[in-house]
Amino acid sequence: MIPYKHEPFTDFSQEANYNAYVEALNKVEGYLGQDYPLIIGGERITTEDKIVSYNPAKKTEVIGRVSKASKDLAEKAMQAADETFKTWKKVDPAIRADVLFKAAAIIRRRKHEFSALLTKEAGKPWAEADADTAEAIDFMEYYGRQMLRIKNGQPVESRPGEYNRYDYIPLGIGIVISPWNFPFAIMAGTTVAALVTGNTVLLKPASTTPVIAYKFIEVLEEAGLPAGAVNFVPGSGAEVGDYLVDHPKTRFISFTGSRDVGLRINQRASVLNEGQIWIKRVIAEMGGKDTIVVDKEADLELAAQSIVKSAFGFSGQKCSACSRAVIVEDVYEQVVNRVEELTNALTVGDPTDYSNFMATVIDQAAFNKITEYIEIGKGEGRLVAGGTADDSVGYFVQPTVFADVEPSARIMKEEIFGPVVAIAKAKDFDHAIEIANDTEYGLTGAVITTNRMNLEKAREEFHVGNLYFNRGCTGAIVGYQPFGGFNMSGTDSKAGGPDYLQLHMQAKTTSEML
């Protein structure tokens, strides 16, 4: 077994890579607008009712029409998952891991095609799409190896005449509910974590990005996953989502998405339904209001670059995005001015054009919400860049910076999930950390300083799940920076970390007298 190493990002300045991506975009263009069925117990089921996936950069262009699960079909999928669990849970964990390794190999061979689909379906610029696909591969390679590590449980002590073992066994049926912003990596990572640990899965992808999820299920099938181990049930969150969360056969829910939906799922999952004989487990990865703190002793160019890249990469639609910057007053004006310059230099346009750093936001609802926040921001701070938006062709919002924002302002507190960053001034480093911590979330944060004592202070005091020093606050790598947050950012789990798979299993102790 080759040791795990993360999938390298593609260098598009090399002509061969550039051309390969253009070719991949053409290939994806060739299959736009197709119909995709549900997959239940391996059976393709087509429904009249469809979820239509559109290109956010050309809002009338249809990426695909995906059949939509009703409650009856969700129930059928539940029965298929229940039946398949009886056999899948007994499959050797090493064979389950092999399915992941094979799937990773298939995706690696078709890497640019998957990324190009993300460019079309989610509006991801090339580098962002490439990183999303690389992360999907990483999850498979990493979780496969983690399963091999824990397949024989953990060592425990035995007294003379006694043989004790501590093994992990699967939980049962898992409902995987994934977001649109990492429509490949998070959808695939949460699905394979549940599968490799011996559970069966009902996957409900986000309604804006169901086509990439369908393509991934095809890969799992090609990699040898038995029918019924994963069931593809796109549908309305309120209808199918609630039905699956409430179902007495549901053993666990792996959710990634907004705070409000996560809380709703957590609440509903706590209710005991007729026939249910367990407490459902909820793994929830939720929102963020993430801060970059800039100290007075700092590389100010690095600070400005980190703020701009973390705030506007994929239009700020990352739970890890820098939506707040807190800058110590001694260097405040300098950093704000440089952030303004860098922001104004960003290129915004169709993501199929490699020269664009930033493209759209995901849909009309997101566009409306973000532009409302921009109006709120105009009353709460000084607009230094952006502030405009245009949804005539696609959902384009200019990268927007507000300075001189009070820590208590709404744009400093609420997750906007778009290309908007609010900047506040702090008296000193301690004050900056205090402002950064003044949020109900606790996902990512970064500190830019050359002061070692302040780094150590932040290590202790800055209460976030992923804290970065002298870099931006996005871009965690599977197996290197396990990812997940505190407080309203979720259940403190760490995707891509050494203890993540155990969340999908239960430990069994056996003790034999010799």
Ligand SMILES: NC(=O)c1ccc[n+]([C@@H]2O[C@H](COP(=O)([O-])OP(=O)(O)OC[C@H]3O[C@@H](n4cnc5c(N)ncnc54)[C@H](O)[C@@H]3O)[C@@H](O)[C@H]2O)c1
């Ligand atoms: N912490 C993390 O790792 C992480 C990663 C990515 C995104 N996010 C968060 O996700 C949010 C953006 O994603 P989104 O807009 O897709 O979030 P969302 O909460 O609107 O939707 C997430 C998923 O939940 C489903 N859903 C909606 N209502 C449901 C219900 N009642 N029952 C069951 N499922 C339901 C949606 O269809 C979708 O599949 C942001 O808040 C972002 O911070 C967090």
Ligand SMILES: N[C@@H](CCC=O)C(=O)O
């Ligand atoms: N893991 C990603 C964020 C995922 C949420 O959107 C990052 O580290 O930037």
